Amino acid sequence: MRRKYPHVGVSTLCGLFGKTRNAFYDHQRRPTAQALLDGLVLALVAAIRQDLPHLGTRKLYFLLLPQLGEHAPRVGRDYLFALLASHGLLLRRRKRRVVTTHTCLPLFWRPNLIEHLVVSRAEQVWVSDITMCACSAAGAT
Structure with missing residues (x-):
């Protein structure tokens, strides 16, 4: 509006x-x-x-608070999440997989001794089942 009507005052247009x-000038300053x-x-x-490439956003927020100083009230956790998401800087959550089976291929097959x-x-032959193989017990996977 100001460009279309340069001869009209800002207070009249507002x-x-x-x-x-004040709202007009504040609106001009805000994006900058x-x-x-x-x-x-x-x-x-x-x-x-x-220095810490895999640091999450929540911990990053607490590291930034002292450095931001007077700007800290304007920068909240949700603001930081939104800012990092808009710039593609959020880290992907790593899905943890629980390993429930340890197979040792060299020790997996055993010959039938009987x-x-x-x-x-009766009780001439006993049979047992070993659920954990020797290599997983020793620490090798």
Whole structure:
């Protein structure tokens, strides 16, 4: 509106829309101030992530609080998450897989020692099941 009507004052134009002059100038300054704050936060994040590349956003937030100083009330945890997400800097969560079976291929197959034995009485042959193989017990996977 200001460009279309350069001869009309700012207060008159703002009055038409029910706004104050201060709101008009604040609206002009806000994107610049927000861009500066975003750039500052992203620069600090890049510096920290250079040393600790796998540091999560929550811990990163607590490391940034002392460095931001007076800007800290404007930078909250959710703001930091949104900023990092918009720039593609969020880390993917690592899915942990629980290993429930340890198979040792060399030790997996065992010969049948009683294949040709003829069982003639009770308790002549005992059978057992070993659920953990020797290589997983020794620490090799």
